[in-house]
Amino acid sequence: MKLETVTIDSLILDPQNARKHSKRNLDAIAASLNKFGQRKPIVVHNGVVIAGNGTLEAAKLLGWTEIAVSQCPSDWDAETAKAYALADNRSSELAEWDQITLSKQLDELSDLGWSIDLLGFDKIELPDFKPEDAEQPRLDQSASNMCPQCSFEWRVGKKGEIEPV
């Protein structure tokens, strides 16, 4: 893969891009570019961006004039470029977060002074669990049994005796 730097004005956003970038998404990309710089090239086919449209839009928002790109192989036709664009978006979409690892890492970074917003995450909100009045099971009683004939309910007592419930 050959990387090159081109002027942003020379690039065209894919008019057929099937992925829509919300303002929130673009803000997150812009925040990332601003903090970390561009670490991955966008992918271009005949001057049209087929992967990294959000990155290009965010770079424009930041007032960048140049951006790093990777050109598609010269023998790719429009159909192959379209297929790659869909596959690129879909393959990252199919990954899932490991919520526990994610939550731990966000916690750690937050403790180290990183803003969670900058990483595109909302503030970590814990579920709002409340104390419950619901009765807890008794550990000092054995399970109760019911006679199927007369519905008499009983349990085995501490010394093995039958205790009515």
Place this chain on the structure above:
Amino acid sequence: MSLVIAPCSFDAAKYAVMNWHYSQAMPAGKLVKYGVWENDKFIGAVIYGRGANKDLGKPYGLEQIEICELVRVALTKHEATVSQIVAQSIKQLKKENPGIRLIISFADPEQNHKGGIYQAGNWIYNGCSQSADEYIVNGERIHGRSLRAKRKSHPIQTNAKNALIWAQQVLDPNAQEVKGSSKHRYLYPLDRNMRKLVSALSLPYPSAVEGSIVSRDTSGIEGQVQSLPTAQRS
């Protein structure tokens, strides 16, 4: 800082265990679940259960309904000390389960736990439990009991004569048995007679430094290591 310890739902307790406890697994069976709130914010759960072994009380002359196990203390960042939180949960447990006479808990040295929270709460150290059978299956350490339960409920059954062979046939050809770890056992008596009885079983606390022991004020056996005694019913 306001601290509230109160009964909580299974979901709340599970959330705490999955996010804030190293095991990331809810214990099975009948559970008493107390949530912990600091300044109205849910920060974890303390869970008591019957324990995995139905003969848990036998060495202390107790029936199953007279003993319970502190099975999970799952907390995120908190201001109160863990021993304070556990002590408050014990008060509630005792009130709601007046028949319970002894609480037992285990600290896993494999997790580098020596039972600091129990030592801070003045629990009685009762030595190490016998090591259980454990297995490595698909790279994960699994308790023998869990493997046998898995076998029982698995859709693929074979004529394997034991759980290890079944695991090798069905789950992982490289499954192997490993020496299980023994755990530090701590006791918390809930009445005077029980305290008197289990105090006699007290051993010096294991310290954070591997192999050394720390004496307890109440043990009266400073520097002395006892073999595991058997309790007599008084």
